Amino acid sequence: MAQKKIDEITGVATTGHEWDGLEELNTPLPRWWLWLFYICIVWAIGYYFVYPSWPLINGYTKGFLGYSQRQAALDDVAAGAASRTEIGKALSAASLDQIRADPKMLEFAMANGKSAFGNNCAPCHGSGATGSPGYPNLQDDDWLWGGSLDAIQQTITVGARSVSADTRQNVMPSFGKDGLLTPEQINTVADYVLSLSGSGTATDEGKQIFTDNCVACHGEGGVGNQELGAPNLTDKIWLYGGTKEAIVAQITEPKLGVMPTWGGKLDPVTIKSLAIYVHDLGGGT
Amino acid sequence: MRSENTESVGDAPLYEAARKNYPAAVSGRFRTIKWTVLIITLGLYYLLPFIRWDRGPNAPDQAVLVDIAARRAYFFFIEIWPQEVYYLTGLLVMAAVTLFLMNAVAGRIWCGYLCPQTVWTDLFFAVERFFEGDRRDRMLRDRAPWQAGTMARKAGKHIVWLLIAWWTGGAWVLYFGDAPTMVKQVFTGQASASAYVFIGLLTFTTYALAGFMREQVCIYMCPWPRIQAALTDEWALNVTYRNDRGEPRYSVKHGEKAKAAGLAVGDCIDCKACISVCPTGVDIRHGPQLGCIQCGLCIDACDDVMKKVGRHTGLIGYDTDINITRRKAGKPAVFRVVRPRTVLYVAILIGIGGLMSYVLAHRTLVDVNVLHDRNPLYVTLKDGGIRNGYTVRFINKRVEPRTFALSVDGLPAGSIIEAQGVTDQADGKPLVAVSPDTTRELRVLLVVPAGARVEASTKIDFRAVDTESGEAAVTSDFFKAAGN
Numbered sequence: 187m188a189q190k191k192i193d194e195i196t197g198v199a200t201t202g203h204e205w206d207g208l209e210e211l212n213t214p215l216p217r218w219w220l221w222l223f224y225i226c227i228v229w230a231i232g233y234y235f236v237y238p239s240w241p242l243i244n245g246y247t248k249g250f251l252g253y254s255q256r257q258a259a260l261d262d263v264a265a266g267a268a269s270r271t272e273i274g275k276a277l278s279a280a281s282l283d284q285i286r287a288d289p290k291m292l293e294f295a296m297a298n299g300k301s302a303f304g305n306n307c308a309p310c311h312g313s314g315a316t317g318s319p320g321y322p323n324l325q326d327d328d329w330l331w332g333g334s335l336d337a338i339q340q341t342i343t344v345g346a347r348s349v350s351a352d353t354r355q356n357v358m359p360s361f362g363k364d365g366l367l368t369p370e371q372i373n374t375v376a377d378y379v380l381s382l383s384g385s386g387t388a389t390d391e392g393k394q395i396f397t398d399n400c401v402a403c404h405g406e407g408g409v410g411n412q413e414l415g416a417p418n419l420t421d422k423i424w425l426y427g428g429t430k431e432a433i434v435a436q437i438t439e440p441k442l443g444v445m446p447t448w449g450g451k452l453d454p455v456t457i458k459s460l461a462i463y464v465h466d467l468g469g470g471t
Numbered sequence: 472m473r474s475e476n477t478e479s480v481g482d483a484p485l486y487e488a489a490r491k492n493y494p495a496a497v498s499g500r501f502r503t504i505k506w507t508v509l510i511i512t513l514g515l516y517y518l519l520p521f522i523r524w525d526r527g528p529n530a531p532d533q534a535v536l537v538d539i540a541a542r543r544a545y546f547f548f549i550e551i552w553p554q555e556v557y558y559l560t561g562l563l564v565m566a567a568v569t570l571f572l573m574n575a576v577a578g579r580i581w582c583g584y585l586c587p588q589t590v591w592t593d594l595f596f597a598v599e600r601f602f603e604g605d606r607r608d609r610m611l612r613d614r615a616p617w618q619a620g621t622m623a624r625k626a627g628k629h630i631v632w633l634l635i636a637w638w639t640g641g642a643w644v645l646y647f648g649d650a651p652t653m654v655k656q657v658f659t660g661q662a663s664a665s666a667y668v669f670i671g672l673l674t675f676t677t678y679a680l681a682g683f684m685r686e687q688v689c690i691y692m693c694p695w696p697r698i699q700a701a702l703t704d705e706w707a708l709n710v711t712y713r714n715d716r717g718e719p720r721y722s723v724k725h726g727e728k729a730k731a732a733g734l735a736v737g738d739c740i741d742c743k744a745c746i747s748v749c750p751t752g753v754d755i756r757h758g759p760q761l762g763c764i765q766c767g768l769c770i771d772a773c774d775d776v777m778k779k780v781g782r783h784t785g786l787i788g789y790d791t792d793i794n795i796t797r798r799k800a801g802k803p804a805v806f807r808v809v810r811p812r813t814v815l816y817v818a819i820l821i822g823i824g825g826l827m828s829y830v831l832a833h834r835t836l837v838d839v840n841v842l843h844d845r846n847p848l849y850v851t852l853k854d855g856g857i858r859n860g861y862t863v864r865f866i867n868k869r870v871e872p873r874t875f876a877l878s879v880d881g882l883p884a885g886s887i888i889e890a891q892g893v894t895d896q897a898d899g900k901p902l903v904a905v906s907p908d909t910t911r912e913l914r915v916l917l918v919v920p921a922g923a924r925v926e927a928s929t930k931i932d933f934r935a936v937d938t939e940s941g942e943a944a945v946t947s948d949f950f951k952a953a954g955n
Contacts, residue, residue, distance in 0.1 A: 314846030325860075328853040421853030422921070466891065468850065468860055468916050 277455045282335040286462055299463025302456045306448065307464075315467050319427055320443060327469045328423040330356070332412045335470065339461035345447035346415075353447060356415030361399065362438025369438075371395050376433040382408045382420045386430070489687060491613070492752040494596060495606035495744075499771025508584045509593055517638070520645035524548075529870040529907035537647050543908070549831065550908075552868065561827045565820060572816040574699055576808055577708040577789060582695065583766035588688050591639070591681035592750065595632055602628040606747055632682050633674065640673030686751035689764055696761050706807050710765040711790040712745075712756040715798045723780055738786050744776050745769035745787060755787055837875070838866035839935040839944045848951040855921030857952045863890070864912045865935055866944075867905040874938045876900040877915070881931035882950060883923035889916045902938065917950060925952040 190199045193211055200209040215223075233239065237249040248254075273294050277285060285291045304313065310321045317323035322330065331341045331354050346354040361367040367375070375395040380386025400408070403416040410418030417425060425443070426436050448457060464470070524534035524547055531538065536545040544551040551558055573580040582589060602624045603609045612621050644666045645653055656662035657670070680688055689696065703709075717739035721729050726736045739756070746754050748769060753762040755769045767789075774784040794804040844860035852858055867873050878900045879888050890901035891914040905911045915933075919925050929950040936943045 312846075314844075316847040316850070323850070325847055325850040326852055326858075418853065422851060422855040423853050466914075468858060468891075468914075 274455045277458055282339060282458060282461060285458065286335070286466075292462070295459040295462045296466065298456060299459035299461075302452065302460050303463055306452065307460070310445075315464065320425065320441060322425060322443070323423070323469075324464050325467050325469050326423055328418065328421055329412065329469070330354075330415045330417060330425075333465070333470050335461055335465050337412070338464050338470070339457060341445070342452075342457050342460055342464075343447070343449035346443060346445040348445060348447040350447040350449065354415055354445075356403075356442070358403070358436075358440040358442065360439045367395065367399065367437070372434055372437045375400070376430055376437060379408065379419050379433055380428075380430060383422060383428075490752065492686060492750065493606040493609045493747075494750045494752075494768075495747045495772075496600055497748040497768050497771045497775070499774055501767030501771050505584060505593060505766065505768075509590050512585065512587075512590055513594065517642045520642065520650035526550075527870045531649060533649055535646060536649075539647055550868065552866075555834075558827065558831070561823055565823050565827075568816055568819050568823070570695075571702055572813060572820065574702050575704065575707055575812045575816060577765075578703065578710070579696075579699055579763075579765040582689065582699075582764040583710075586764075588680060588693070589750075589764060589766065591635075591677060592685050594635065595681040595685075596750065598631045598635070599628055602631070629682075632678055636674040636677035636681070637670065639677040640670035643673050644669050686762070686764075689751060690762050700761065704812060705793050706791060706810055706812075708789040708791060708806070709759050710755060710763065710767055710770065710787065711792070711795070712739075712758070712787050713785070713790060713795060713798075714756070714758075715795045717756070717786050738777070738782050740776065740780060742776050744772040748772040759792075835942065835944055836868040837873070837935065837937060837942050837944045838868070839875075839877075839933055839946050840864040840866070841933050841946045841948045843948055843951070849953070851953075852918065852921075856918050857925060857950075858916055858918045859950050859952075861915045861917070861933075861948065862912060863915045863933065864910050865903055865905045866910045868908065870907045872907050873905055873940075875903045875905065875935040876938055877903055878934050878936070879917060879931050880934060881929060882917065883919055883925065885920040885923060887918040887920075889918070890914075891916065897938075903935070919950065919952070925950065927952060 191202055191209070192198070193200050193209065196211060199212045201212045203210050214220075234247075235249065236251050237253055238246055239249065240247045273291065277291055277295065280288070280291060285295050303311075303315065307315070311317050311324055312321070315324040327333065329337070331337055331346075341354055344350040344353045346356075359366060362369065362372055374389060374392040377386045378388050378392030378396050379400075381388035381392075396408070403411060403414050404419055405411050405416065408419035410416050410420075422428070424432065426432055426441055448460075452460070519535050520533065522534040523532050524545075525532055526545070530550070531545060533545065534547050536543075538544070542553050549558075570581055599609070603612060612624070615621070641654075641657060644657075644662075648666070653662060653666065657666065684692075714737075716737060718737040719735065720739040720741040721736050723740050726740065730736045745756070746752070746769075748771070749755070749763075750766060750768065751762045751764055753760055755763060770785075770787045770789075773787040777784045777786055790804070791806075794806075797804060840863070842862040842864075844862070848859070850858045850860075863877070865875055876897060877888065877890060879886070888899065888901065890903060893901045893903055893913065895902040895904075901915075903911065903913065917931075929952070931948055931950050933946045933948060934943055935945075
């Protein structure tokens, strides 16, 4: 090796390379940096043995620790499920009123119910549970089948006009289509129905038609019957619309809503959660 | 050793390797000030967490505490919630303006006396001097081959450095938990992992920054010297070599000869004492420069030498370039502390400080936040009434439990307010109990009865009134309806 060449201005040795009179100063890596580099190499070697590293033809080296990111993720999922089973057990053992009285169970039920509502109920009832024509608004205080916690739970479990043997089933004859009432009679009784909630004109004829045909289900004065799922006709809430045309159409050939049987599809804890969530939207009684 | 090349400013090299400084011990006025500041600031830092402050049974009794887990910060009589973090913003703004003010009055006072980097480095220098001796001894030992004595001294120094660094990290975590409990936990291995991580982190940074990087932090890492240079003006006092008095330099002996020969002779005897005591290793005689943290130690060193050679002290002192020029022209020195810049800074400080004090003194310890339901905006009930849903959060910043009566102004008569899950009520107002120093969130339903006239949007006020003290919080929101 040639003798070290020292740069005059800086007093630092040069690498000996020269380009048109320009020389490069020899500024080696700092010692601490070099040592970090060596430590990294040692670390990497250790890493090869401890963690999964080398790809093989039919797999990969597993490492002494047997660590696997996939397994770690699965463990996390299992731990999450386990943490839910504990409170889930508490919920399945408790009555709806007990759940509602216990802040911890209530918190879980509301979160669980909200999530389940979004996944299962929102397509028909809307994300805000306000329903739409033909699909009941769950925010208000009008209930076809009852707005108590138990009634709501039952409705969710069995559905309406669905596969369950106990399913909610309200029937209304097609008065117009099947010729039970003439169009004139339907017109008259529709006026009478409107008058029950404060608009339209009540006639004796209309009242007579109503008494003969409607009172059996809708009750004296049209207040409805939750046992039969017969809507209250005296309030301001109209599932299929509150205009005269809508009422005439409904009497002529009724639309009848359908709701799936959720019992069996959703686990009991989720159904309880949903019942509490729907009840606490504000419309429960 | 500094090569000759760096001595002349115009011919600075393009490349310079870091050089180790061996600042000499010095005593004098500024050294005493620095020791005093060091004792006060470090004393505050290490002992503040142990000061107690009684806040009653429902709050911690540590005077200064940042409780991350509970999201509360305590400073003596002040308790700050996360949403009041603007107080911290205000303090930071004031700190910045104070820094500008210091700078406008007397340059880098912060850097020279108050900056943690300076204070801890000073402490580490003292330890180094205790084990390895003063400048000359240290330089000789470092240059000589290694001996057992040197190693023992170095080992002693590093052990004490690490202990100081460790206790620095240890004191830091005490601000985030009950100090006496945490001390016990740290020593018995019961403290949280994050506590140990932060102790380790601060041990490392203190040890590395104050023990090894030292002036390189000020010269290469810190942004303040650059900002400071942009903020300074010609009236700011700086540690200045009075070259009008010092130049030309002669040693005492040559100076006498030169004087005898009728030449002008300056007071500087070129003893380089100012350089040898400098913690950043600069030569103040080059004038104001980035590397100078203006700690004033060169003033002490120079005054000492001037006394010894029987000349007036103050060859280096707090002065301005203006005065150097004026003295050269035979005019008296002028100092001007009150000038538009300083007046403006003081005005800003008083303004922000006043505003913060006012806000702090008038802040309410009760608050109510309201969030209107987005979906649905309103619900029509079967009797034709209109209902709106809200999420209401009650905030109780007092350390005792309180009960609030919730009411709403601005709705038609007969409207009903109902807080879900709250059964107590008085005059139709739900009574909401809120635990000490916490919040409570409730869903609140407002119902306007059928037949009442409501606009599509009605401005309403939620009012939460403390049933005992009468303290009230009011928040506005809207009641939505189809409109009639």
